[in-house]
Amino acid sequence: xxxxxxxxxxxxxxxxxxxxxxxxVLTFVLPLSGVVLVASAQIxxxxxxxxxxxxxxxxxMIYAIIGVxxxxxxxxxxxxxxIRLAPFALAILAIALVVVLIPEPCVERTDAKRWFCxxxxxxxxxxxVKLAMIMAVAVLAQRFGTNIYSWQFSxxxxxxxxxxxxxxxxxxxxxxxAATLLVSGFAMIMTAGARWRHLASTLPIAAxxxxxxxxxxxxxxxxxxxxxxxxxxxxxxxxxxxxxxxQAQIAMGAxxxxxxxxxxxxxxxxVSIPAxxxxxxxxxxxxxxxxxGLVLVLFLALFVRGIQIAASSEDVLGRLLAVGxxxxxxxxAFVNMAVVTGLFPATGMPLPFISRGGSSxxxxxxxxxxxxxxxRHAKLKRQT
Amino acid sequence: MVLMLTxxxxxxxxxxxxxxxxxxxxxxxxxxxxxxxxTRHEIDPRRGSILDRTGDVLAISRGTTRVIADPQKTNEExxxxxxxxxxxxxxxxxxxxxxxxxTIVEKLGNPEARYAEIAREVLDEPAGRIQRxxxxxxEETKLYGIRLEADKKRVYPNQELAAHVLxxxxxxxxxxxxxxxxxxxxxxxxxxxxxxxxLVSSDIDKEGxxxxxxxxxxxxPRHGSDVTLAIDRTIQHIIEQELTNALxxxxxxxxxxxxxxxxxxxxxxxxxxxTFDPGLIHQYPLGPELNNRVTGRMYEPGSTFKLITMAAxxxxxxxxxxxxxxxxxxxEYGGQEFKNWDQKTYPNQTMIGVLQHSSNTGSIxxxxxxxxxxxxxYVNRFGFGEPTGVEGVGExxxxxxxxxxxxxYRPDLASNSFGQGIMVTPIQMAAAxxxxxxxxxxxxxxxxxxxxxxxxxxxxxxxxxxxxxxRKETAQTLVQMMEAAEQRVGVNLARIPGYxxxxxxxxxxxAEQGQYRDQDVIAxxxxxxxxxxxxxxxxxxxxxxxxxxxxxxxASPTFAEIxxxxxxxxxxxxxxxxx
Numbered sequence: 001x002x003x004x005x006x007x008x009x010x011x012x013x014x015x016x017x018x019x020x021x022x023x024x025v026l027t028f029v030l031p032l033s034g035v036v037l038v039a040s041a042q043i044x045x046x047x048x049x050x051x052x053x054x055x056x057x058x059x060x061m062i063y064a065i066i067g068v069x070x071x072x073x074x075x076x077x078x079x080x081x082x083i084r085l086a087p088f089a090l091a092i093l094a095i096a097l098v099v100v101l102i103p104e105p106c107v108e109r110t111d112a113k114r115w116f117c118x119x120x121x122x123x124x125x126x127x128x129v130k131l132a133m134i135m136a137v138a139v140l141a142q143r144f145g146t147n148i149y150s151w152q153f154s155x156x157x158x159x160x161x162x163x164x165x166x167x168x169x170x171x172x173x174x175x176x177x178a179a180t181l182l183v184s185g186f187a188m189i190m191t192a193g194a195r196w197r198h199l200a201s202t203l204p205i206a207a208x209x210x211x212x213x214x215x216x217x218x219x220x221x222x223x224x225x226x227x228x229x230x231x232x233x234x235x236x237x238x239x240x241x242x243x244x245x246x247q248a249q250i251a252m253g254a255x256x257x258x259x260x261x262x263x264x265x266x267x268x269x270x271v272s273i274p275a276x277x278x279x280x281x282x283x284x285x286x287x288x289x290x291x292x293g294l295v296l297v298l299f300l301a302l303f304v305r306g307i308q309i310a311a312s313s314e315d316v317l318g319r320l321l322a323v324g325x326x327x328x329x330x331x332x333a334f335v336n337m338a339v340v341t342g343l344f345p346a347t348g349m350p351l352p353f354i355s356r357g358g359s360s361x362x363x364x365x366x367x368x369x370x371x372x373x374x375x376r377h378a379k380l381k382r383q384t
Numbered sequence: 385m386v387l388m389l390t391x392x393x394x395x396x397x398x399x400x401x402x403x404x405x406x407x408x409x410x411x412x413x414x415x416x417x418x419x420x421x422x423t424r425h426e427i428d429p430r431r432g433s434i435l436d437r438t439g440d441v442l443a444i445s446r447g448t449t450r451v452i453a454d455p456q457k458t459n460e461e462x463x464x465x466x467x468x469x470x471x472x473x474x475x476x477x478x479x480x481x482x483x484x485x486x487t488i489v490e491k492l493g494n495p496e497a498r499y500a501e502i503a504r505e506v507l508d509e510p511a512g513r514i515q516r517x518x519x520x521x522x523e524e525t526k527l528y529g530i531r532l533e534a535d536k537k538r539v540y541p542n543q544e545l546a547a548h549v550l551x552x553x554x555x556x557x558x559x560x561x562x563x564x565x566x567x568x569x570x571x572x573x574x575x576x577x578x579x580x581x582x583l584v585s586s587d588i589d590k591e592g593x594x595x596x597x598x599x600x601x602x603x604x605p606r607h608g609s610d611v612t613l614a615i616d617r618t619i620q621h622i623i624e625q626e627l628t629n630a631l632x633x634x635x636x637x638x639x640x641x642x643x644x645x646x647x648x649x650x651x652x653x654x655x656x657x658x659t660f661d662p663g664l665i666h667q668y669p670l671g672p673e674l675n676n677r678v679t680g681r682m683y684e685p686g687s688t689f690k691l692i693t694m695a696a697x698x699x700x701x702x703x704x705x706x707x708x709x710x711x712x713x714x715x716e717y718g719g720q721e722f723k724n725w726d727q728k729t730y731p732n733q734t735m736i737g738v739l740q741h742s743s744n745t746g747s748i749x750x751x752x753x754x755x756x757x758x759x760x761x762y763v764n765r766f767g768f769g770e771p772t773g774v775e776g777v778g779e780x781x782x783x784x785x786x787x788x789x790x791x792x793y794r795p796d797l798a799s800n801s802f803g804q805g806i807m808v809t810p811i812q813m814a815a816a817x818x819x820x821x822x823x824x825x826x827x828x829x830x831x832x833x834x835x836x837x838x839x840x841x842x843x844x845x846x847x848x849x850x851x852x853x854x855r856k857e858t859a860q861t862l863v864q865m866m867e868a869a870e871q872r873v874g875v876n877l878a879r880i881p882g883y884x885x886x887x888x889x890x891x892x893x894x895a896e897q898g899q900y901r902d903q904d905v906i907a908x909x910x911x912x913x914x915x916x917x918x919x920x921x922x923x924x925x926x927x928x929x930x931x932x933x934x935x936x937x938x939a940s941p942t943f944a945e946i947x948x949x950x951x952x953x954x955x956x957x958x959x960x961x962x963x
Contacts, residue, residue, distance in 0.1 A: 047593050187388060246417070247590075252406035253414020266598035269589035270421060289407035296403065300396040307385050327388065334395050341402040 019075060020375040022305055026298065027071050027368050030353035031064040031361060038356045040263045041275035041282045055120060056275060056356055063358040067365030074369025075376070079135075083317065086135035090165070093132050096125040097168040112348070114172045126169050126177050127359035130184075131366055133165050134324035137185060141192035142317045151201075154194035158185075159202060170213050176335060176347030178213070182206060184327040191310070191323045224345045245342035247271045248281035252292070252341075259288030275356035277348060280340040295354070296337060303330040306371060313378035322374050325367045422599060423588050428562045429579030430838075431538070432608030434550055434569055436617040437652075437833060443540050443550050443570065443662070445563075449511040450535040451481065451502040453488075458529030459495040467524040476517065476527060477502055480510050492529075502530070505537050538563055538570075540663040546620050548676035549613065549654050549831055551776070552662040567674065569611060569831060570662075572775040576835050579608035607838035614650035614833045619643055622949050623653045623922075630942040631657050634929035640677045640810050641946065646818035646912055646921040648847040649827030651774065652950075654678050678814075679772075679779040682807035683906050683925070686892030687742045688817070689803030691910075693750050694735065695820060695862050696762035699854040702753045705865045708732045711745035718794030722748060725891070739869035742889065744802045751801030759797060760786035763806075765853045766816040767826055774811050774829040783807040803892060814923045816853075817888075817910045821918040824859040826850040867915060878911055878940035880948050882958030887911020887943065889936040894928070904928045909939035913947065914959070920950055 039057040096116075106117035115122040137158055147153040162185035169178045190199060214224070251267035254260060265285035268274035274282050283291040306326025313319040329352050336351040338344035350357050352364040406414060434443040455470075462468040470492040471485075478485035481503050491500040506514070511532055520526040538553045551568020558564075559581060565574035582605030587598030594600075623641040631639050643653040660673040668674060675681060697703045713729035715722055724744050730737060738746030751759055763769070769784035784806050785792050799805040811829055819826040828848045835843040854862075866886035870876050878887055890908040907929055912921035924939040924946070932938045951958075 043597070044589060044595070046596060047589060047591075191385070249406055249414050250417035252403070253411045253416075254418055256407060256411045256415070264597060266418060266421070266587050266595060269587070269595045269598075284403075284407065289403060292403050292407065293400065296396055296400055300392060303392045304389065307389055311385060323385070323388070330392060334392075334399065337399050338395075341399060341406065343398065343402055 018376065019372055020305070020309070022301070023368065023372045023375060026302060026353075027068060027365065027372070030298070031068055031365065034354035034361065035061050035064050036262075037279055037282060037354055038275045040265070040286060041268050041279055041356070043263065044269045044274060047269075059120070059358060060356055060361070063361045064365075067362045070362065071365040071369035071372070074366055075372035077373070078377070079321065079370055079373050080317070083135050083139045086132055086139050090129070090132040090136040090161075093125055093129045094165065094168055097129065097165075097171070100125055101171060112172050112174060114174055121358070124357070124359035126172065126174050127357075127363040129165060129169065130177070130181065130328055131363050133162065133181060134184060134188070134321065134328060134367070135370075137162065137188050138317055138320035138324060141188065141320055144192075146193070148189075148193045149195060151195070151198040154189055154192075154198050155202060158189050158192070158194075162186075162189075166209075170209075173213060173216065174348070175210075175213055176332075176349040179210075179347070180328060180331045180335065180349075183331055184324050187327040188320050188324045191320055192316070244272050244278065244346060245340075248278060248284070248340045249342065251281040251285035255285040255288040255291070257289045259284075259286045259291055262286050276350050277336065277346075277355070278340060279351050279355050280337050283354075284340075292337075295333075295351075299330050299333040299352075302326060306330075309371065309375045309378050313374060315377060318374040318377055321370060322378075325371045325374075329364060329367060418587070421588050421590075422585055423592070423594070424583060424585040426559060427582035427584065427605045428536070428559055429581055429605035430607040431536070431553075431563065432577040432579065432610045432836075432838070434577070435610055435612045436546075436615050436620070437613060438617065439612070440617045441541055442546060442613070442615075442617070443538060446537050446539050448504070448535050448537045449506040449508070450504045450533040451477070451506055451511075451514060452531050452533050453492055453500045453502050454529040454531070455492045455494050455497040455500055456529070457498075458492050461528040465523050468526065468528060472524070473527055473530065476525065477514070477530070480513055480517070481506065504535060506532075534561070536561060536563065538663070540661065542617070543661045543663065544659050545617070545624060546615055546654065547659045547662050548656050548678070549615055549620075549651075549776075550662055552660075552665040552674075554665070567778075568662075568676065568776050569613065571777045573609075573611045573832065573835070576609040577611060579838065580606040582606075609838060609843075610836040611832050612834040612836065613831055614645075614648075614652060615654065615831065616652050618953050619653040619950055620655065622953070623655045623946050626942055626945045627655050627657055629945070630924075630926055630938070634926060634931045634938050636926045636929040636938075638672070638677065638927040640681070640925045641922060641942070642678045642810055642814050643920060643922045643946070643950065644814050644818055644829060646821035646827070646918050649815070649818065649829050650833065650847065651829055651831045652920070654831070676776060676778070677925075678810045679774055679776050680809070682780050682782055682809055683908075683927075684806065684892040684895065685803040685808050685813055686890035686906070686908065687744075687802055688813060688888045688890035688908055688910050689806070689808075690739065690742065690747045690801070691820060691862065691866070691888050692763060692766055692768075692816060693747055693754070693759070693801045694739065694865070695766075695854050695858060696754050696759060697750045698861055699762070699858040700754060700758060703735055703750060705735050705861060705868070707735050709738070709746055709749035711743075711749045713745060715745050715748070717748050717752075717798040718796075720795035720798070722795075722798055736865050736869045736872070739865060739888065740872045742802075747802040748798045751797050756787035756792075756794075756797050759801070760784070760788075762853070763800070765826075765851065766819060767850060768806070768808050768812055768816065772809075772811050772815050772829050775831045779811070780809050782809055782812055803890060810923055810925055813908075813910060814921060817912070817923070818921050819853045820859050820862055821886075821912040821921055822859070823856040824852055824854040826853050863915060863918075873936075876940070877936065878909055878943045880913070880944050880951065883913050883947070883951055883956070884915040884959065885911050885913030885947065886915055887940075889934070889940055891934050891936075905933045907932075907934060907938035909936075909943045911943055911947075914951070914956055916959075919954065919956065920947065922946055922950075 038060045042056050101113045105113050115124050144153045166178045166181055247267055247270045265282055267285050268282045271278035271281050303326045306322050310319045310322035332352050336349045339346050350360050431445040433441055436442055458470055474485045474488035474492055477488050517527045518530055551570040553563035553570050554566045556562040556564040565571035583603045586594045586600040589595050627639050627641050638657055640656045644651050656677045658673045660668045713724045713727045733746055768782050770781050771779040796805055815829050828850055832845055863886050892906050894904045906927050908925045910923040912918045924942045926938045929938045
């Protein structure tokens with residue numbers, strides 16, 4: 001196409017990129033264990049009449065294949081080439097966040113309007129918003145350069161952008177995602193060089209918005225009350241969310257150190273959403289402390305690796321992306337684990353890579369792909 | 385960035401600590417939480433049958449059906465349908481079950497009620513038609529809000545036959561669909577008949593549904609054992625029939641007959657009047673019908689007790705059959721007046737004569753010779769004053785106020801010697817006289833003979849001897865005396881042509897509130913045969929006969945009426961017909 005001659009066709013293909021081996025392993029291992037665990041966690045659905053390997057597991061497998069492929073592609077394609085598009089993508093997704101409020105809820109067991117449904121496939125725009133927001137904040141922060149030191153840019157523009165997105169997510173309502181977006185946005189703006197006092201001044205506003213959001217739905221308070229009740233050693237209220245924590249507790253206790261074995265857990269028949277929010281409890285029962293400990297350590301290691309990559313990246317864009325990506329993923333994972341272990345009120349947050357849900361899996365893997373690409377550039381820069 | 389790292393590691397630490405706490409420290413305690421998701425439910429065992437000695441069924445459990453209505457459902461579901469109402473449903477049920485439609489309408493009429501029993505013990509055929517009507521697609525004939533529930537029924541195919549032996553069952557408090565024995569063999573052998581319920585336990589999900597993994601155990605129920613009785617349905621039938629006849633003939637209020645094999649203690653038949661149908665037990669109030677008089681009704685044995693007095697004296701070598709006495713027909717003993725029933729004096733009366741004339745003063749002569757200490761020893765050794773241990777519930781001990789009792793006075797020895805002032809049960813009397821027929825060995829009366837477990841294993845209930853009461857020679861001598869005494873009686877209504885039997889009549893007044901009432905007596909006869917080798921003993925008791933009063937006139941003929949067919953049923957050969 002460019003008319004170059006004297007090269008074999010093979011040389012024109014992009015070279016297989018050198019990858020950060022740890023991230024590459026995680027990219028394969030986490031979604032694979034997710035598929036396996038979802039298969040186990042879906043066993044209770046046989047009681048509702050579906051077959052043992054119901055479509056959920058099959059879909060999870062398909063999403064995992066698509067997601068891993070996407071991660072490999074994104075890890076190979078320089079993010080600088082497309083990151084300019086992020087603000088536009090974010091704008092489109094913002095519209096999607098509004099549009100998703102219009103139809104009736106189409107996913108069972110919840111009144112939240114978070115999903116578009118096309119046949120059996122559900123799409124959750126708020127998941128994709130994570131990806132777009134992290135990239136948009138990164139690209140804008142880079143553009144602002146040293147302007148970031150002024151509050152008009154740090155708080156006014158970037159903060160404003162994050163605030164709008166959070167506001168739209170709160171409308172669904174999806175408090176958990178909103179909170180993780182707030183933290184990862186915060187982390188990125190801070191990393192970009194915003195002043196502490198500027199950022200700190202937004203905290204009261206965030207607190208007020210948080211309380212107002214909690215007040216919109218009675219169940220939010222019920223969850224929080226149930227949480228504090230369990231914290232103070234009170235009997236968990238079996239009818240509300242205390243139930244979930246109690247069942248997870250039993251699952252962990254039954255799992256012990258090495259677990260009851262794959263597929264052998266019975267608590268998945270008793271927790272609320274075994275394949276999604278409560279999959280960590282399923283891991284706890286079937287694989288014991290070995291399983292849950294490993295998952296915890298892997299996410300912490302991912303975070304540490306991400307910060308390492310950020311630190312070694314001389315490119316502001318790369319650094320911001322790395323911080324945003326690992327903050328988002330790890331925070332989500334930790335919140336999910338904290339909820340399951342009764343350390344945090346229920347939020348409806350899936351465990352990244354592992355919980356059932358195509359949107360979450362695709363976005364997490366895409367973030368992983370970008371992180372690997374950032375890692376590659378960081379390394380290359382160091383090497384040259 | 386350092387801050388973020390610190391935060392992440394700290395968070396991981398907190399979560400990690402929590403994981404360790406739950407997975408390790410509190411694991412044992414927490415895992416107990418799974419037991420809340422273990423359901424257990426019992427599977428009712430099949431109740432064993434009660435069979436007679438030939439294997440005929442006397443009591444058996446059968447599955448039946450109960451028809452249950454959910455009136456709220458009936459009212460709601462029929463509301464929207466033109467052709468259906470609670471009245472059409474009631475009318476249909478009434479037709480299918482042969483019940484009154486009005487009663488059913490009343491039950492269906494309360495739209496708040498969720499449970500109403502329309503009928504129980506419904507047979508398979510109507511139950512099938514009701515089931516079809518429940519499933520019916522036809523709006524007009526569908527039975528709205530009606531369902532069938534499995535039920536169990538205890539069936540007594542022979543109705544009143546051996547009612548007091550069998551007893552009856554009632555609803556079990558422990559298991560709602562099961563029954564528990566409440567009287568008779570049903571109660572006494574309830575542990576064997578009832579079996580052990582099975583247990584299904586399995587893990588369930590939060591909705592209470594069984595889950596495909598986890599704990600699941602099923603313990604099969606141990607079905608009840610069958611109990612085979614010593615009772616023979618034919619003998620039972622004979623005595624039931626003759627008891628009814630006797631009561632009618634002498635216009636008596638109540639009565640009992642017990643037939644045993646004196647050599648084994650086996651009870652071959654046991655009948656009481658009034659009686660009841662154990663299958664319809666709920667129709668009987670807690671009245672005299674339910675009382676097994678053979679074991680639960682104490683009476684004064686009267687002259688039949690003279691055999692005990694005579695046995696004691698013979699065994700102590702104080703008398704021989706030919707010893708004589710000269711007590712007058714009326715005499716004083718210990719400061720109290722006693723007289724013979726005929727008030728006659730028989731000079732130089734032999735001991736056989738004492739039995740022949742059933743002489744009270746002769747009996748006093750014998751008791752006086754024995755002395756109070758020995759006399760009551762023998763009374764006790766014959767089993768009076770304590771339960772015989774026969775199977776059933778509510779067996780009475782009798783009342784013996786013997787020597788040594790602060791309320792015992794010397795004249796009591798005299799009255800007790802001819803069966804007054806003491807209370808015994810018919811089964812005690814049958815057992816004691818059985819000892820005389822059994823060469824002096826007292827046997828425990830036994831109603832059941834074999835327990836057949838659900839797995840086919842048979843557990844025989846062997847006869848058990850209580851003790852030797854008198855020497856063999858004493859017993860044989862006494863039997864000879866009894867036979868001789870009866871032969872000398874002019875008209876012996878207890879006599880059975882072709883067989884040698886021995887027995888004794890008894891007539892006792894009924895003491896009520898400490899006063900004997902002349903007009904009300906208990907007439908009895910106890911006897912056994914054939915004397916070559918006694919195999920059958922019968923005690924006949926007729927209470928308050930209005931037409932006649934003496935045991936010799938009331939109870940003796942009944943003894944003959946039952947023994948004749950029993951001997952022939954048991955194929956006991958007649959002796960040389962010429963004699």
